[in-house]
Amino acid sequence: MRQIRLFRLSCLVAAIITTSSAFATESSSAPPYFEWKVENFAINEPLGGLPGDAKRGRAIAGNQSRGNCLACHLLPIPEEPFFGNLGPPLTGIGSRQAIGMIRLHVVDQSRFNPETVMPGYYRTPAQLNRVAKQLKGKTWLNAQEIEDVVAYLASLK
Amino acid sequence: MKTLILIHFLISVLALTTAYAQQPLSGFDYLMQEMQEMQLDDFGNPGMLTVDAGEILFSTPGENGKSCASCHGDDGSKLDIKNIASYPVYSADLKKPLTLRAQILLCQDERIGSPALKHSSEQALQLEAFVRRLALGETVKVDVSGEMTPYYEAGKKLFHTRWGQVDIACHQCHVYHAGRTFRGQTLSQGQSNGFPGYRYTEGKAVSSPERISGCLANLRAEPYASDSEEYINLEVYMNARGNGLKIETPGIRY
Numbered sequence: 430m431r432q433i434r435l436f437r438l439s440c441l442v443a444a445i446i447t448t449s450s451a452f453a454t455e456s457s458s459a460p461p462y463f464e465w466k467v468e469n470f471a472i473n474e475p476l477g478g479l480p481g482d483a484k485r486g487r488a489i490a491g492n493q494s495r496g497n498c499l500a501c502h503l504l505p506i507p508e509e510p511f512f513g514n515l516g517p518p519l520t521g522i523g524s525r526q527a528i529g530m531i532r533l534h535v536v537d538q539s540r541f542n543p544e545t546v547m548p549g550y551y552r553t554p555a556q557l558n559r560v561a562k563q564l565k566g567k568t569w570l571n572a573q574e575i576e577d578v579v580a581y582l583a584s585l586k
Numbered sequence: 587m588k589t590l591i592l593i594h595f596l597i598s599v600l601a602l603t604t605a606y607a608q609q610p611l612s613g614f615d616y617l618m619q620e621m622q623e624m625q626l627d628d629f630g631n632p633g634m635l636t637v638d639a640g641e642i643l644f645s646t647p648g649e650n651g652k653s654c655a656s657c658h659g660d661d662g663s664k665l666d667i668k669n670i671a672s673y674p675v676y677s678a679d680l681k682k683p684l685t686l687r688a689q690i691l692l693c694q695d696e697r698i699g700s701p702a703l704k705h706s707s708e709q710a711l712q713l714e715a716f717v718r719r720l721a722l723g724e725t726v727k728v729d730v731s732g733e734m735t736p737y738y739e740a741g742k743k744l745f746h747t748r749w750g751q752v753d754i755a756c757h758q759c760h761v762y763h764a765g766r767t768f769r770g771q772t773l774s775q776g777q778s779n780g781f782p783g784y785r786y787t788e789g790k791a792v793s794s795p796e797r798i799s800g801c802l803a804n805l806r807a808e809p810y811a812s813d814s815e816e817y818i819n820l821e822v823y824m825n826a827r828g829n830g831l832k833i834e835t836p837g838i839r840y
Contacts, residue, residue, distance in 0.1 A: 493769075500769040511770035515763050539753070546763060548752040559807045560751050569751055569806075 460571040462554070467540055471529030475579075476536070476551065476572035486581025489574050496570065496578055501547070505585065515546060523585040532579045551575050610828050613774040613839050616765065621786070625838040633715070633784030633836025636791035640716025643709055648698030654690075654713075657697070662720045670721040671833055674822050676733045683737050683822050687714040687793065688813065705813035711793055715782040718835040726779050726833060728826040741823025744816055750807025771840050777828040778821070780837020787840055794821055797839070 463477040475481065490498040491506045499509055503518035522531065533541060537549035550570045554560070570578070614622060624630045644662060645655040658664045669675075673686040684692070687705065690713050695702045703710045730738040745756045759768070760776030767773070781794040788800070795817040799809035810816045 513768045515766050515768055546754055546758040557751060557753055559749050561806050561808050564751050564806055
């Protein structure tokens with residue numbers, strides 16, 4: 430009986446520690462915004478120098494609540510139904526465009542085409558108008574996610 | 587590089603002019619056939635429940651024993667359907683445009699003596715749907731001359747304003763890309779002639795401002811209040827933009 434009580438107590442303590450540390454990481458995990466520079470329609474330096482992971486990038490591109498690239502583009506992700514056709518097909522984009530150009534398109538397509546319908550996934554938050562309160566000052570994807578998606582798109586040859 | 591930019595510019599101008607030259611098309615024309623049939627069938631159209639609820643409210647007496655039907659006829663037969671199709675209209679008393687819903691609420695407030703309905707309430711939507719339905723098949727004809735012009739221009743500006751984290755303006759989807767597919771949905775021209783209508787993706791009846799709020803939420807932007815100046819101006823612009831279309835209330839839309 431005493432052991433059970435001890436076990437319960439330790440569970441409770443563990444739960445408190447994990448939740449509080451989760452909150453701590455939540456507040457401190459607001460990722461920093463890295464400045465980027467456009468040269469000749471490309472961003473050649475990875476955001477914050479972060480390395481991208483194509484496998485994670487594929488998951489973000491196919492996820493409706495993260496990148497949701499499929500809403501507008503055709504991509505070789507056969508397990509997801511319904512592709513949109515607002516944007517061009519991206520199959521083989523890695524052999525058509527340099528990685529720096531792909532990065533600019535994902536970060537802020539409006540720097541390439543001012544009338545674009547494509548969201549800027551890492552557009553400077555201060556340039557946005559009437560953003561929902563809970564999203565103020567945030568970019569859609571964080572720098573790591575951008576690099577992952579860029580790595581995935583560059584791998585489509 | 588300069589020639590490249592010039593060519594790019596010329597292509598964009600060409601695309602813009604052709605896009606803007608297009609005729610207004612009802613959202614009905616972008617629906618799949620099953621949905622079109624459902625809309626045309628009064629018993630199959632779920633928006634008719636809202637219209638029917640509005641019909642009951644229309645003849646429900648207020649505190650002074652009068653109802654809308656006391657003046658406008660039992661089934662609204664004494665209402666001028668051409669007038670219904672011309673809303674929003676300019677009110678000289680209020681010195682601003684009056685939307686159909688605002689007009690109904692004003693009328694209720696002044697003549698029935700019931701406690702005023704909230705602009706965003708379900709009953710206000712039902713009454714608006716019933717009254718707009720009376721003008722089924724009538725041609726939308728909003729007059730934007732004279733005092734209405736500044737409101738029309740303000741609405742037009744809002745329609746071309748980028749919003750939210752997604753940073754897209756209405757016209758970018760509903761003018762440039764109407765007819766293309768966004769995931770499984772076909773983008774329409776965003777015309778308001780089917781509203782108040784039934785929104786399939788939400789499973790409920792919505793008015794045009796509520797639908798705009800839905801769009802703004804998708805754009806990760808902060809929606810406005812349903813009776814805000816912005817939505818009034820947008821309704822003036824959007825209804826006038828659809829001048830010539832037939833009223834379809836309750837239209838079924840995605």
